[in-house]
Amino acid sequence: MAKSSSSDAQALIRSLRSAYAATPTNLKIIDLYVVYAITTAVIQIVYMGIVGSFPFNSFLSGILSCVGTAVLAVCLRIQVNKENKEFKDLSPERAFADFVLCNLVLHLVIMNFLG
Amino acid sequence: MGAKAAENGAKSSSSAPSPPPLKAFFRLKTKQQELLIRVASLALIYVLAFAVRLFSVLRYESMIHEFDPYFNYRTTLFLTRNGFYEFWNWFDSESWYPLGRIIGGTLYPGLMVTAALIYRLLRFLTFAVHIREVCVLTAPFFASNTTIVAYFFGKEIWDSGAGLVAAALIAICPGYISRSVAGSYDNEGVAIFALLFTFYLFVKAVNTGSLAWALASAFGYFYMVSAWGGYVFIINLIPLYVLVLLVTGRYSMRLYVAYNCMYILGMLLAMQIRFVGFQHVQSGEHMAAMGVFFLLQVFYFLDWVKYMLNDKQLFQSFLRITLTFAISVGALALGIGTASGYISPWTGRFYSLLDPTYAKDHIPIIASVSEHQPTAWSSFMFDFHILLFLFPAGLYFCFKRLSDATIFIVMYGLTSMYFAGVMVRLILVAAPAVCLISAIAISATVKNLTSLIRTKGKAPLAVSGKGSSSLKASAKASADQSLPFQHNCAIALLVGAFYLLSRYAIHCTWVTSEAYSSPSIVLAARGAHGGRVIFDDYREAYYWLRQNTPADAKVMSWWDYGYQITAMGNRTVIVDNNTWNNTHIATVGRAMSSYEPEAYEIMQSLDVDYVLVVFGGLTGYSSDDINKFLWMVRIGGGVFPVIKEPDYLVNGEYRVDKGAAPKMLNCLMYKLAYYRFGEMTTEYGKPTGYDRARGVEIGNKDIKLEYLEEAFTTSNWIIRIYKVKPPKNRW
Numbered sequence: 001m002a003k004s005s006s007s008d009a010q011a012l013i014r015s016l017r018s019a020y021a022a023t024p025t026n027l028k029i030i031d032l033y034v035v036y037a038i039t040t041a042v043i044q045i046v047y048m049g050i051v052g053s054f055p056f057n058s059f060l061s062g063i064l065s066c067v068g069t070a071v072l073a074v075c076l077r078i079q080v081n082k083e084n085k086e087f088k089d090l091s092p093e094r095a096f097a098d099f100v101l102c103n104l105v106l107h108l109v110i111m112n113f114l115g
Numbered sequence: 116m117g118a119k120a121a122e123n124g125a126k127s128s129s130s131a132p133s134p135p136p137l138k139a140f141f142r143l144k145t146k147q148q149e150l151l152i153r154v155a156s157l158a159l160i161y162v163l164a165f166a167v168r169l170f171s172v173l174r175y176e177s178m179i180h181e182f183d184p185y186f187n188y189r190t191t192l193f194l195t196r197n198g199f200y201e202f203w204n205w206f207d208s209e210s211w212y213p214l215g216r217i218i219g220g221t222l223y224p225g226l227m228v229t230a231a232l233i234y235r236l237l238r239f240l241t242f243a244v245h246i247r248e249v250c251v252l253t254a255p256f257f258a259s260n261t262t263i264v265a266y267f268f269g270k271e272i273w274d275s276g277a278g279l280v281a282a283a284l285i286a287i288c289p290g291y292i293s294r295s296v297a298g299s300y301d302n303e304g305v306a307i308f309a310l311l312f313t314f315y316l317f318v319k320a321v322n323t324g325s326l327a328w329a330l331a332s333a334f335g336y337f338y339m340v341s342a343w344g345g346y347v348f349i350i351n352l353i354p355l356y357v358l359v360l361l362v363t364g365r366y367s368m369r370l371y372v373a374y375n376c377m378y379i380l381g382m383l384l385a386m387q388i389r390f391v392g393f394q395h396v397q398s399g400e401h402m403a404a405m406g407v408f409f410l411l412q413v414f415y416f417l418d419w420v421k422y423m424l425n426d427k428q429l430f431q432s433f434l435r436i437t438l439t440f441a442i443s444v445g446a447l448a449l450g451i452g453t454a455s456g457y458i459s460p461w462t463g464r465f466y467s468l469l470d471p472t473y474a475k476d477h478i479p480i481i482a483s484v485s486e487h488q489p490t491a492w493s494s495f496m497f498d499f500h501i502l503l504f505l506f507p508a509g510l511y512f513c514f515k516r517l518s519d520a521t522i523f524i525v526m527y528g529l530t531s532m533y534f535a536g537v538m539v540r541l542i543l544v545a546a547p548a549v550c551l552i553s554a555i556a557i558s559a560t561v562k563n564l565t566s567l568i569r570t571k572g573k574a575p576l577a578v579s580g581k582g583s584s585s586l587k588a589s590a591k592a593s594a595d596q597s598l599p600f601q602h603n604c605a606i607a608l609l610v611g612a613f614y615l616l617s618r619y620a621i622h623c624t625w626v627t628s629e630a631y632s633s634p635s636i637v638l639a640a641r642g643a644h645g646g647r648v649i650f651d652d653y654r655e656a657y658y659w660l661r662q663n664t665p666a667d668a669k670v671m672s673w674w675d676y677g678y679q680i681t682a683m684g685n686r687t688v689i690v691d692n693n694t695w696n697n698t699h700i701a702t703v704g705r706a707m708s709s710y711e712p713e714a715y716e717i718m719q720s721l722d723v724d725y726v727l728v729v730f731g732g733l734t735g736y737s738s739d740d741i742n743k744f745l746w747m748v749r750i751g752g753g754v755f756p757v758i759k760e761p762d763y764l765v766n767g768e769y770r771v772d773k774g775a776a777p778k779m780l781n782c783l784m785y786k787l788a789y790y791r792f793g794e795m796t797t798e799y800g801k802p803t804g805y806d807r808a809r810g811v812e813i814g815n816k817d818i819k820l821e822y823l824e825e826a827f828t829t830s831n832w833i834i835r836i837y838k839v840k841p842p843k844n845r846w
Contacts, residue, residue: 008432009432012424012432012433015424016420016423016424019423019424019425020423056393057386057393060386060393060396061383064379064382064383067379068379068380068383071375071376071379072326072376072379074371074375075326075371075372075375075376076326078368078371078372079324079326079372084368086324086367086368086369087324087368090324090325095326098325098326098327098330099326101326101327101330102326102329102330102376102380105330105333105380106379106380106383109380109383109384109387110383112387113383113386113387
């Protein structure tokens with residue numbers, strides 16, 4: 001049972017890796033950015049666990065800025081990905097401009113909320 | 116060059132003289148005609164929505180109505196005089212003496228900031244308006260804007276015809292007019308506009324999948340959060356809608372983009388309002404949105420892995436692992452959060468929506484507000500008229516043509532109708548949904564009927580014009596001939612539909628004029644000869660307070676009148692309509708329902724200088740303090756067990772005549788209300804001391820006050836003010 005599940009897991013990881021290697025480079029860059037943002041969020045949570053969550057608004061703004069940029073980057077990836085039929089008449093420049101605008105609003109609010 | 120141009124000019128001017136406007140209209144192409152009609156009707160609807168709300172301004176004067184708007188007016192005045200920084204950090208020591216109130220942190224600033232901005236803009240354009248005029252007319256102005264938003268929303272859901280009908284219906288719908296009439300300067304006037312606007316932007320974002328529209332809907336949500344506590348409806352309806360789309364399989368990438376952007380940015384923006392604070396991550400009422408957010412991440416991640424793997428077997432095993440992991444983590448987090456009390460459960464007002472009997476047993480102050488009572492059928496009919504039976508018809512049409520947008524409006528309609536059934540005040544939230552869905556029904560029906568009329572007229576033409584060459588035309592002609600009365604039937608139905616709509620318009624105007632345009636602070640009645648008699652006692656009393664009492668006098672009254680006393684009388688009050696401190700209100704309730712010596716002790720402890728009571732016995736005014744007295748007893752008894760409600764009743768009956776309970780006949784409220792009333796003759800043929808509001812002769816006519824003295828009674832005895840005597844000298 002364990003052997004088959006472990007070989008299952010290996011086959012899973014192998015096929016995932018090969019499928020992922022086929023994605024275009026610009027999407028991989030966006031994925032790297034998302035991973036970076038999530039890692040920063042995890043580091044902040046660990047720090048909060050050690051030090052305590054006062055002042056809460058600063059903690060929230062830090063976490064939400066990481067999560068916010070990650071989510072917006074995923075939205076950008078969705079809109080730029082050529083394999084998505086729904087977005088085929090959306091130019092990548094427009095998608096990027098929306099991304100920049102939303103990030104601007106996000107960070108302005110974060111700066112106000114940081115306290 | 117110049118001669119040639121002049122020649123051309125002369126030629127063109129002589130060849131085409133300018134036609135009269137009507138002929139010019141018919142020379143336009145059909146599309147331009149349609150656009151002109153649409154714009155003209157929208158402009159008329161805009162003006163209509165504003166004009167129908169002006170009854171009370173025309174009949175009485177331009178003043179603020181009711182109770183809550185006076186607080187909003189006072190804060191707006193403060194904002195325009197002292198600027199935003201002072202307003203945001205304002206601590207008010209004139210209410211809730213001796214506690215004070217942190218106004219900056221306990222109000223929804225949207226309404227005040229909006230009115231102040233409009234005032235600044237008008238002043239900048241050198242219109243010298245007073246802030247009171249701006250406040251009075253803010254609600255009708257935003258009602259007009261709501262009709263425009265309703266038009267675009269209807270266009271998004273169905274088509275532009277439905278949009279026009281929706282705009283026309285919501286312009287005069289009594290359910291909406293009741294809270295947005297001129298003078299009703301309350302949060303709902305602006306909040307319904309923000310609600311519909313946010314919903315429209317979100318539906319647009321889901322339809323287009325664009326980040327820009329999602330950002331706009333986040334800003335719409337921010338405006339709603341700043342305007343009204345009812346934003347909880349939005350933050351629960353939208354996740355529910357996302358869940359329904361996921362479950363029915365209509366999910367798409369556009370949904371992911373729209374919801375995520377709106378949730379994160381909307382949540383961040385909402386937390387900037389101090390009154391809301393951290394509720395979006397700590398309160399049980401907002402957890403649905405967060406749960407759906409995490410669910411979406413998991414769902415779309417799995418979808419992406421499935422797409423990448425392209426292999427069913429491997430995906431199943433991956434699915435199993437991930438799902439068990441995610442569900443266990445989620446359940447654990449939720450369980451720990453709720454059990455440890457970090458995530459607060461559904462509180463007070465919102466819990467009583469899910470369990471309507473909760474407030475009556477546990478929180479009497481919520482149960483006592485008349486707007487929180489369950490709705491009767493007559494209220495629905497009164498506020499919606501024909502829309503009530505057009506609503507199911509519209510639901511039928513929506514189900515026939517399901518799309519993301521129609522699913523949303525169906526959900527909005529059903530949930531808001533449920534809540535409207537639980538609490539009368541929430542008919543306001545249901546009004547836009549009901550108008551939109553009914554508009555779909557009307558528009559689809561009228562379209563079908565008119566197309567029936569048109570095809571019958573066209574078919575003979577086609578047959579005669581093309582001969583019998585087209586099989587389709589002949590088949591159509593024969594089919595039409597098989598239902599000979601179809602044409603007449605359609606015309607009859609159309610006439611019936613227009614008759615119904617005209618009755619709706621008449622009903623709405625009548626309702627607005629008779630029921631929803633009274634200022635509540637000025638009362639009117641018909642005199643003996645049919646002339647109008649105005650009772651302006653409230654303002655008379657408040658201005659007496661303002662001009663005849665020392666500036667630091669403290670006034671004790673029931674919490675209904677607190678806002679008006681601070682706004683117009685400019686004196687410190689003990690409790691007001693904010694009702695944030697139940698114990699303080701219970702103290703006042705206890706004072707009103709105790710015998711005079713005990714009440715005097717309580718008033719000494721609160722530094723009370725004047726006591727204000729409202730009495731309707733002389734005029735027959737039925738919203739006075741004697742009718743509200745049992746609520747004072749219940750609220751006081753809820754905190755101080757020494758006050759027991761059965762002491763004031765006789766066999767479970769509330770009486771004020773000779774057979775009343777002795778505690779009732781000697782409590783402070785009874786004495787203050789009926790002092791010297793025993794000598795008054797109120798009606799011909801009745802004994803002295805006949806209370807016209809209760810319809811009985813009062814029981815205790817010879818009232819002596821030991822610790823208070825009468826300071827002022829208004830001309831119709833509606834408001835009575837008493838001064839608390841200082842303690843007697845020891846010797």
